Amino acid sequence: MKAAILTDVTKCIGCLECVAACKRENKLEPDLPRLWQKSDGLSAENWTSIVRRQEKRYVRKQCRHCIEPACASACPVGALHKTEKGAVVYDSGKCLGCRYCMMACPYGIPRYDWDQPVPYVRKCILCYSRLNEGRQPACTEACPTGATVFGDRDELLAEARRRITQQPNVYFDRIWGEHEVGGTSVLYISDVDLGFLSYQPRLGEKPMPETTAIAMNAVPFAFVGMGGLMAGINWIIQRRNKLTGGKEGGEE
Ligand code: SF4
Ligand code: SF4
């Protein structure tokens, strides 16, 4: 099974139960307003949010768990990777704090945790430990209306097509996430346009990792060379481990 989430915007009532469940599950602190924060509600302490649109429409935002994630290909030390089950997870023990992943993500999802002495990158990890226990994510379990549901990606695509076919006057004839940048494990159907979630035509259907890797590889090697880069990376990792008491911060 390839784990996925289907969010049907027409069913969302904006109750925020999914947001609260995510915070409980991941022990996320209350969020403080920051000047530099984007207005979409995502932050290091909010891995999913509800964005209000016109006419009482509410759209859940979270990491799309891309099938070929640009964030993972941009990371020089492999701190992010796509798992067999479909989740794109993060290992804070490996993270350098370089934020290449934040620049590479086509959907603007990862956020920096500025409150930590050694800042980490934070985002939804598709409740990876729950998936390993055969359970569904906390957010989909908490949703009272079935607006956001968990399942196998192929089955959710079939369900999404069925709903669009049955109610062509309600839904856009599109499953967001089916093809964009090679497809994602978080899918949407909607009666309002979701272009504001960064589903722009320029994204195309081609996966992004190839181009991201080429761009990211070219910069540091040109300046410091392979030896200098690796020594620097090692120094930063050692320092981070020292500051965090040698704690391995893996999220898996
Ligand atoms: S949406 Fe962004 S952070 Fe999430 S897997 Fe895709 S590239 Fe990575
Ligand atoms: S899948 Fe888990 S980590 Fe991701 S938004 Fe839902 S509850 Fe949060």
Ligand code: SF4
């Ligand atoms: S719990 Fe369900 S209905 Fe409530 S805001 Fe989240 S997705 Fe919408």
